[in-house]
Amino acid sequence: MFALVDCNNFYASAHRVFQPQLEGKPIIVLSNNDGCVIARSNQAKQIGIAMGTPYFQIEKFAQQQGVVVLSSNYSVYGDMSRRVMTVLANFAPTLEIYSIDEAFLNFSGLTFDLTDYALGICKTVKQWTGIPVSIGIAPTKTLAKLTNRLAKKGLSPDGQVWAWSKIADPDPLLAAVPVEDVWGISKGWGKRLRALGIEHALSLRETDPKRIRQHFGVVVERVVLELRGVPCIPLETVPPTRKQIMTSRSFGEKLIRLEDLRAAVTAFTARSSEKLRTQGLCAQVITVFIHTSPFDTKSPQYSNSITIELARPSQDSAYLIHCAAYGLERIFRPGYAYQRAGVLLPDLVPAGVEQFSLFDDNPVETHRSERLMEAIDEINRVYGRQAIRYGSEALSERWRMRQQFKSPSYTTRWTDLMTIKC
Numbered sequence: 395m396f397a398l399v400d401c402n403n404f405y406a407s408a409h410r411v412f413q414p415q416l417e418g419k420p421i422i423v424l425s426n427n428d429g430c431v432i433a434r435s436n437q438a439k440q441i442g443i444a445m446g447t448p449y450f451q452i453e454k455f456a457q458q459q460g461v462v463v464l465s466s467n468y469s470v471y472g473d474m475s476r477r478v479m480t481v482l483a484n485f486a487p488t489l490e491i492y493s494i495d496e497a498f499l500n501f502s503g504l505t506f507d508l509t510d511y512a513l514g515i516c517k518t519v520k521q522w523t524g525i526p527v528s529i530g531i532a533p534t535k536t537l538a539k540l541t542n543r544l545a546k547k548g549l550s551p552d553g554q555v556w557a558w559s560k561i562a563d564p565d566p567l568l569a570a571v572p573v574e575d576v577w578g579i580s581k582g583w584g585k586r587l588r589a590l591g592i593e594h595a596l597s598l599r600e601t602d603p604k605r606i607r608q609h610f611g612v613v614v615e616r617v618v619l620e621l622r623g624v625p626c627i628p629l630e631t632v633p634p635t636r637k638q639i640m641t642s643r644s645f646g647e648k649l650i651r652l653e654d655l656r657a658a659v660t661a662f663t664a665r666s667s668e669k670l671r672t673q674g675l676c677a678q679v680i681t682v683f684i685h686t687s688p689f690d691t692k693s694p695q696y697s698n699s700i701t702i703e704l705a706r707p708s709q710d711s712a713y714l715i716h717c718a719a720y721g722l723e724r725i726f727r728p729g730y731a732y733q734r735a736g737v738l739l740p741d742l743v744p745a746g747v748e749q750f751s752l753f754d755d756n757p758v759e760t761h762r763s764e765r766l767m768e769a770i771d772e773i774n775r776v777y778g779r780q781a782i783r784y785g786s787e788a789l790s791e792r793w794r795m796r797q798q799f800k801s802p803s804y805t806t807r808w809t810d811l812m813t814i815k816c
Contacts, residue, residue, distance in 0.1 A: 395501040395531065396629075397512060398538040399482055399519075400546065401475075402526045404495035405433035408474045409464055411524035412804045412812060420461045424449055427644050428465055428798050465797035469806040477523045485515050490629040498535060500629055512555040532558035535627045536620035539577040540568075540595065568596035568621070578617045583610060595621060635742075636673060641666045642736025645793045648687070649732045655684060656719055658793035660786040662737040663718040667711040668774075670739065671767055676707035677739040680714055682721040687733035698725040707743050710763045711770070714739075715784055735793075778807075 401407060406421040420437035424430065431447045441459050443452060449463070456463055475494045483489050486499035501508055512529040519527050528550075530542025541558050544567060550556035561567065574584030576595050590609070592598050599621035607615040616626040641662040649655055659682060670677060685697030700721040708714060718737055774781050802810035 395504070395508065395533055396535050396538040396625075397486070397499040397501050397508070397529050397531045398492075398535070398542040399497050399499060399515065399527050399529050400542050401478060401495035402528055402546065403433065403435050404475075404525070405466070405471060406435040406438075407525050408470055409467075409801055411474065412470075413801070416462055420459060421464065422449075422456065422461055423464050423466055424799065425466060427646060429644070432466065463799050465800035467801055467803060469803045470801070473805045474523065474525060478519055478525055478527070481519050481522050482515070485511075485518075488629050498538065498629055501531065509555055509557050509560065512557075513552065516554045527554075529555045530558075531555070533623045534620040534625045535629075536577050536617055537623065540571065543571075543575075565596055568599060569594050571595040573598055576617060576621070578613065583614060586610070635744075636675065637742060638738060638740040639666050639669050639675075639677075639742065640736060640738045641669075642683075642734065642738075643793070644734045645732070647792055648690075649790075649793060650728075650730070651790070652723070652726050652728075654790040654792050655726065655732060655735055656722060657787050657790040658735050659718050659722050659737060660715050660784055660789075661793075662735070663715045664711050664784060664787065666737050666739050667709055667714050667767075668771065670709040670742070671745075671771060674745050675742045676709045676745045677704065677714065678707050678741050678743060679703050679739075680717050680721070681738040681740065682718050682725065682735070683738070684722070684725060684732050684735045686730050690731070690733070693731055694729070696727055696730045698727075700725050707745075708763075709745060710767060711784065713763070715786065719786065 403421075405423040406416075409421065409423070410416045418437065419435070420441055420443075421433075421435040422431045422438050422443055423433035425432045428449055430449065431443060431445055431452075434443055434445065438461060441461075443456070443461070449456075455461075471494060478495075479489070479491050479497055482497050482499060486501060487503075488500040490498040492498055501511075504511065508531050512531060516527050516529060519525060528542055528546045530538045530540070530545055532538040532541050537558050541556050541561075544550065545554065545556040549567075551560075558564070571594055572584070573579055573587050573592055573594055574581055576598060579587070579598075586609070587593075587598065592601055598618060601618060603615045603618045606618050619626050643658070643662070645658065649658070663680070666677075679701055681699055681701045683697070683699035686693065686695050688695070702717050702721050704713075704717060722735075770782050804810055804812055
């Protein structure tokens, strides 16, 4: 028996924890550089603001409707997610963190009423973190995902928790779910399924699994079986090893100079290197890419990328920054206004598996590099990110994101701690 716990309107709820005056008001959260709507409170949904809408298109409407507009604040979201997951880990023997605002719990073996137990989880998470959650309970992960979605739509008796076993007749509910909305079914697969006459979750459940396997393979066959109540997808209690790391941003303003781009690429590479070390991985190649805005049709367009094979697998920030800067110089062309850049580290390998030459002194240098990186990471952990950073990152600040409506980082920055006045 599985339970899917999903935080309700997570980004908006995270802001309300520290700004209770926002309770009951329509809230939208914008993407990087305050571009598009990426999160909405229920009130914002009710007045018709759609996900992904560019902010400039609804700015006047938002002002007229009294919508609270906020820039994305990922440090707050990440910390609040960690708090929620820590609370959830107390309620089940195993936990799978599925996304920043979702987690699967294993309820197998619990003999008491699971609905009451789940309601207790909702109450505790809300009390301890301030984040409201909904829970769907079912014998498979696919049905738990579906049941949770129905609960969030207000179809459950209490509006928070719904167990699949408590649904007297699930067929009408399955028939109302488009096949593309079934967990594990992509839009491409949805089109192909519709071409076969399979338009909703109910018809997918009733399809012969062998027929599905012939057309789509074992992945979609498992979805069919899961819809029938046969568990085929276990909990992933250990996160899979990442195969690649990418750090990319749109700039706060368009950049023309190489120095501005180099500062951005340095920051992206340093951040990617930190992720490598945190996960015990090394990069074998590095890809740098830049491009202009595809929406600015009045200006000349240019995009390019370059992939550099490293002499040896590495997680050393200085070495990776050196390679990235070399690649940037190779693809940079003057006369263009660049809107975005990024660094991709594909084909990752576990640290410590590199093969050295018999006549190479790299093992000594590698040991020195590891000690240096450990010292830098520890200093930045204690005194804050970028307490130590590389000089080329300080060449320019023009690349940094535009966040006109950013709220304080209440839980991750000392200067942003809340002040309570009596």
